[in-house]
Amino acid sequence: MKRITLTTLGLLGxxxxxxxxxxxxxxxxxxxxxxVGSNIGAVTLPSGxxxxxxxxxxxxxxxxxxxxxNVFVDDKGWIAxxxxx
Numbered sequence: 001m002k003r004i005t006l007t008t009l010g011l012l013g014x015x016x017x018x019x020x021x022x023x024x025x026x027x028x029x030x031x032x033x034x035x036v037g038s039n040i041g042a043v044t045l046p047s048g049x050x051x052x053x054x055x056x057x058x059x060x061x062x063x064x065x066x067x068x069x070n071v072f073v074d075d076k077g078w079i080a081x082x083x084x085x
Contacts, residue, residue: 028051049069051071052071066084070082070084
């Protein structure tokens, strides 16, 4: 009986040493529409979310990436529009 207990404890000990997998990356969705009207300086985006902040009159590449959040800000830093892509 002790052998089974020690083996079980040993396996549990090894399992505790396994690294915790990182959380899945954040994805772009409609929930970010609530950011419109906020100041970009007051917004905290998830660390795993691919995003870009696009000021007015700025050229940007229109390549499509469905998981990327595009944040369009006005000249004072207020979020005017958000899109995925």
